[in-house]
Amino acid sequence: MLRNGYICFSFFSFSKAKAVMAKVGYPQFIMNDTYINEDIKTLKFTESDYFGNVLQARKYAAQSDFYWLRKEVPKTEWFTSPTTVNAFYSASTNQIRFPAGELQKPFFWGTEYPRSLSYGAIGVIVGHEFTHGFDSNGRKYDKNGNLDPWWTTDSEEKFKEKTKCMINQYSNYYWKRAGLHVKGKRTLAENIADNGGLREAFRAYRRWITEKRGGEEEPLLPGLEFTHNQLFFLSYAHVRCNSFRPESAREQIYIGAHSPPQFRVIGAMSNFEEFRKAFNCPTNTTMNRGAESCRLW
Known part of the structure; x- marks a missing residue:
């Protein structure tokens, strides 16, 4: 990409990010x-x-x-009930919404628990919704929510080229419960959001440690040897834990926008170098894709 084109693209991306409206709790x-x-x-x-x-x-x-x-x-x-246990991004209004129903354990742990747990759960969810503004669908809308082509042709082509890695990665996952492979193209937008949200939340947690605690790690939990970087990732995995009947699993593959929960965890974490460091994952294993790792944001 040309330098001037890159600067222009970065400026408009920053403008859209700054323009995101956040709705939290209830109207x-x-x-x-x-x-x-x-x-x-x-x-x-x-x-x-x-x-x-x-x-x-x-x-x-x-x-x-x-x-x-x-x-x-x-x-x-507000077009979302406060009791809803979910979170949303709206491309046509460029806003993220987190109803009160989502702001509870195991998503948000409050101040009496280590922050690593909340950053790994609700923090990743916030990052996930935010990243939707720049996924394969949300990127088509400008900062005002208008369906307007604000990317250069070169930027679009490079973005599409990078998505091929993630499409192939998730398409290779086989879900035994459903007896089917994940549809990498169908789930692309959500996979982009999962990967981006994980990175953004971890970066935010480490920034909190640096700026608010002067670089001092949080005290370890009694009886556990897990570091807080490890707890961050375990907390994310925890909120993705689900149980499916085979019929529901097949339906999820055929019509679902998300990858199966286990691959939402494996897929994003295996692409992230900070996860590999936290758990010392050997190169080119299930949880460390090494040079095959995919990244968009």
């Missing part, structure tokens, strides 16, 4: 009983008509969506 109106009661006064739920209650709720949600037709994208509005 302010949820504390206003008067506002809420006025908003839902048309709903008449009964204990004896569950089906009717569901239809009412769906109609209410549909009408709320129709309200925004022909209007400017409502970037300050």
Whole structure:
């Protein structure tokens, strides 16, 4: 890439990153009983008509969506329930959302536990959502959420060339539970976000150690010999732990946007040099891809 083109690309990428809007916890109106009661006064739920209650709720949600037709994208509005245990990135509004339901153990451990646990869990999730703004889909939207080609042709071609490594890596993973290989192309955006989020969160943790603790490591947990760099990665693996029936596993492969949980862990960690250092992984093993490692961000 030409030097001037690189500087220009870096500037616009930085501008988009700085423009990301973060929504954490819950919207302010949820504390206003008067506002809420006025908003839902048309709903008449009964204990004896569950089906009717569901239809009412769906109609209410549909009408709320129709309200925004022909209007400017409502970037300050919340479209996620505070009780949702998940996190999101919206390309059309360039925002990341972390409902209150996600801000609890085992994602966020609070201040009474080592920070390594939280950085490895909710920290990676924050990085994951942030990286979605620069994945194979999110990169197409500019800092204002407009579907506008803001990358140079050269940058796009180099990006696509780099994605081939990650597509091949994940396509080679075979999930015994499903009896199928992972679809590396289908899951590309999420794999990019997993890899980027892991790197960003680890860097943030080490920066916290340097700046807030003067380089002094956190005290080890009683009875455990794991370092906090190791605990960071174990915490990430912990939140990805899942159990699947074979039927659900096959469905995940065919229509899921994410790689199977075990490969979300193995895939990202085996690409990351800091993981290899933390666990002294031999070169060219499952958890140390060495020269075959993939990286986009």
